[in-house]
Amino acid sequence: MIYKFVLGVAMSNDKPLLVYAVWTLPKVITSVLASVNYPFLGPYLLSSLSHAYPGGLPGLALLLLRVSVGGLFLIHGYPKVLHLRRWAESIKTPVFLCFISAWTMLGGGFFLILGFLTLLATLPILASMLFAILLHLIEGKPFVAIDPYLIPNDQYKGPLGKGEPPSWEKAFMYCVMLIAIAVLGPGAYSLDAVIFGR
Numbered sequence: 001m002i003y004k005f006v007l008g009v010a011m012s013n014d015k016p017l018l019v020y021a022v023w024t025l026p027k028v029i030t031s032v033l034a035s036v037n038y039p040f041l042g043p044y045l046l047s048s049l050s051h052a053y054p055g056g057l058p059g060l061a062l063l064l065l066r067v068s069v070g071g072l073f074l075i076h077g078y079p080k081v082l083h084l085r086r087w088a089e090s091i092k093t094p095v096f097l098c099f100i101s102a103w104t105m106l107g108g109g110f111f112l113i114l115g116f117l118t119l120l121a122t123l124p125i126l127a128s129m130l131f132a133i134l135l136h137l138i139e140g141k142p143f144v145a146i147d148p149y150l151i152p153n154d155q156y157k158g159p160l161g162k163g164e165p166p167s168w169e170k171a172f173m174y175c176v177m178l179i180a181i182a183v184l185g186p187g188a189y190s191l192d193a194v195i196f197g198r
Helices: 002-010 015-035 042-047 056-082 084-091 095-114 118-138 169-184 191-196
Strands: none
Touching (some): 056 095, 084 095
């Protein structure tokens, strides 16, 4: 199994082999984990902490949650990748941490939408959101910001975030959604369900 994956990567000029290499990656990781006496971790480590891929209405709800959260992280991650230095300076964080966080959001969001390696996609984004909460707590920002209509007119500059007080409410909500996806899994309407089966 491993030699097929390596062969596919080595000959990546040929698109079918590259697609085959990407398609076999989860199976390679699973077989490696199984060979080191952790067979129970194999597919679940890649997909979710759940042992099932629910279909029907629960599966559709998981699809909606996964695609929504993944899409939001694509939207948030893309400008951060493009303007990495400016973002790092604005939050007073080292560029390499911002680099990791931005690419985690972008790549993880894409993988969440596909439902591919879902657990591996959620955990780095979850770590990034926990770090965001930590930064807000260090700066003494509240959990929930005051509603904009309660801010005096001379201090509030509009609905686009300019002048609105920061809080860590949004990062917390993302954490809750990511934990739900990690625990419940991607559902039947995902690549993980196709690859790992029921």
